[in-house]
Amino acid sequence: MQIKFSNRGTTLIASIIGELDHHSAEYIRQKIDNEMIKSTNKNVIFDLSKLSFMDSSGIGVIMGRYKNIQRLNGKMAIVNTNAQIDRILEMASIKKIIPVYEKLDTAIGALQQSVR
Amino acid sequence: MQPINEMNLEFISKSNNESFARIVAAAFVSQLDPTVEELADVKTAVSEAVTNAIIHGYENTTGIVKMNCKLYKDSVEITITDKGKGIENVELARQPLYTSRPDMERSGMGFTVMESFMDKVEVFSEVGKGTTVVLYKTFKSLRK
Ligand SMILES: Nc1ncnc2c1ncn2[C@@H]1O[C@H](COP(=O)(O)OP(=O)(O)OP(=O)(O)O)[C@@H](O)[C@H]1O
Numbered sequence: 001m002q003i004k005f006s007n008r009g010t011t012l013i014a015s016i017i018g019e020l021d022h023h024s025a026e027y028i029r030q031k032i033d034n035e036m037i038k039s040t041n042k043n044v045i046f047d048l049s050k051l052s053f054m055d056s057s058g059i060g061v062i063m064g065r066y067k068n069i070q071r072l073n074g075k076m077a078i079v080n081t082n083a084q085i086d087r088i089l090e091m092a093s094i095k096k097i098i099p100v101y102e103k104l105d106t107a108i109g110a111l112q113q114s115v116r
Numbered sequence: 117m118q119p120i121n122e123m124n125l126e127f128i129s130k131s132n133n134e135s136f137a138r139i140v141a142a143a144f145v146s147q148l149d150p151t152v153e154e155l156a157d158v159k160t161a162v163s164e165a166v167t168n169a170i171i172h173g174y175e176n177t178t179g180i181v182k183m184n185c186k187l188y189k190d191s192v193e194i195t196i197t198d199k200g201k202g203i204e205n206v207e208l209a210r211q212p213l214y215t216s217r218p219d220m221e222r223s224g225m226g227f228t229v230m231e232s233f234m235d236k237v238e239v240f241s242e243v244g245k246g247t248t249v250v251l252y253k254t255f256k257s258l259r260k
């Protein structure tokens with residue numbers, strides 16, 4: 001499991017690679033929260049397109065970050081292409097509150113639109 | 117009904133073993149040759165039950181988690197057991213969004229995920245004695 005960061009203006013793109021379970025959740029959580037301390041980061045895109053597995057521990061990570069970001073008036077989006085992960089996002093009603101896109105470019109575009 | 121194959125696995129309640137257990141379960145079940153999606157369903161449900169045993173059953177202390185897998189012609193039965201603290205109210209615990217640990221960023225969706233990815237989920241638990249979760253799934257791709 002690995003996490004990579006990149007930036008587009010005030011948007012932090014967090015690409016999670018591998019498997020997201022309870023074991024890896026703590027590491028991911030710390031890494032993202034560390035990046036978010038930087039004042040230039042306001043919005044977050046969770047790029048899950050290289051994530052091969054996620055269980056309910058991932059829901060906790062995503063919802064936890066969402067609450068923090070919302071408190072600071074930031075926006076969040078998810079990029080996902082995996083059917084198993086999609087079912088979990090659906091089940092936890094995450095898709096009702098955080099937009100999910102199939103392509104990173106679309107997610108970036110949508111966030112920049114809504115921020116402006 | 118006699119299973120056509122069966123295996124047992126025992127490991128200590130370390131979070132590294134969550135991926136170990138679900139990969140073992142998937143490898144064993146793959147003998148039946150189900151679809152990739154069906155295997156992912158099994159992996160996810162096993163991950164939920166094993167994670168619960170580790171974080172709720174043993175609350176991050178050291179204990180033994182057991183997994184038994186029985187294979188039938190077109191179905192699987194997986195039993196995951198811990199000798200941890202047990203569940204006081206199983207019906208409440210199985211409710212979507214119910215968690216006893218919101219402080220740990222748990223979402224209370226583990227049992228709901230197990231129920232939706234498998235055909236049937238049984239829970240036997242006694243406070244102070246431990247918890248047993250039985251996961252059942254028939255592989256529709258093999259039902260021909
Ligand atoms: N093996 C177990 N031993 C003791 N308590 C358990 C066990 N499994 C589940 N529970 C109890 O049942 C509750 C619900 O479990 P469930 O997996 O649905 O949610 P969660 O683990 O709290 O959150 P999530 O799985 O979404 O991260 C838990 O919060 C816990 O109180």
Ligand SMILES: [Mg+2]
Nearest residue numbers: 164168226227
């Ligand atoms: Mg759980």
